[in-house]
Amino acid sequence: MTISIKTIVYIALSAGFAMLVSGCQPVQAWERGVLAKPEMAIDPDPLETTLNNHIYFSKEASNGGHSATGGGCGCN
C-alpha cells in the first residue's frame, strides 16, 4: 500500500490544526481571580472616563460613540 504525498500532507495539516484548536480552553470558574481584579475592568475609572469624554466632545464639537451624555442644545 502506498500513501501519496497528498494524503500525508492532509493528515499532517489536520493533526496540526486539531492541536491548535485544542488550545481553545475555556477559563474555568475558579481561574477568574485575575480577571476579577478592578484594574482588569474595561473602564477602571468611570469618573475619569466621563471627564475625558467631556473634554473630547467640547474640543471636537462632536458627541457620541462612547458613554458620555450630552444634549443636542449646544449649550455645553
Added chain:
Amino acid sequence: MKTFQVMIMSAFLGGWLPLALGADAGDQAPGFDLPLLQHDEQAALSDYTGKILYVDFWASWCPPCLVSMPIMNDLRNKLQQQGIDFEVLAVNVDSDPEDGIDFLLDAPVDFVVLSDPAGGTPALYGVKGMPTSYLVDQQGNIVMKHEGFKRRDVDMIEARILALAGQGN
C-alpha cells in the same frame, strides 16, 4: 473529510468535557481530601458521612461568595443549636490562599474552610460559576446544586435542609 471533522469536534469538546461530566443532583458527591485554609490539617468529605452537608466553592474575589459566608455561618449555627446534624464544608479556590485567609480574618466563620488553589475539586464537581454549592444528604448523595447566591436564597436552602432532617413542612 469525515475524519477531519471528527478531529476538530473532538478537539473543541475536549476542553468542555470536564464541565459536562461534573456532579449534579442525584449523583454521589465526589470525594475529596484537602488541607484546611487556616490550619495545618486535612479534612475529607468522608469524615462527614452521615451529616447533612453544604459543600460550598468560593473565592475572595467573588462578591456573592462573600455575601454567602456569614449568612451560611449563621444558618449552620442556628440549625446545630436546633440539634440538626448539619455542617458546612467551604472550599476556597483562590489561586493565592492568602487572599482567602485575609477575608476570613475580617469575617471569621465557625465551619471548616478547605483550600484547593489548583482547582482539582471544583473541576471534579464541574463548577461553572462562583459560588456553586451542593447540598449533600446523609447518604452522600447530592440533592441540590445551587449556583450563585442572593440573600433570599437562604430560606430555600434552610427549607431543603429541614426536609432532609425530617423536619420540613
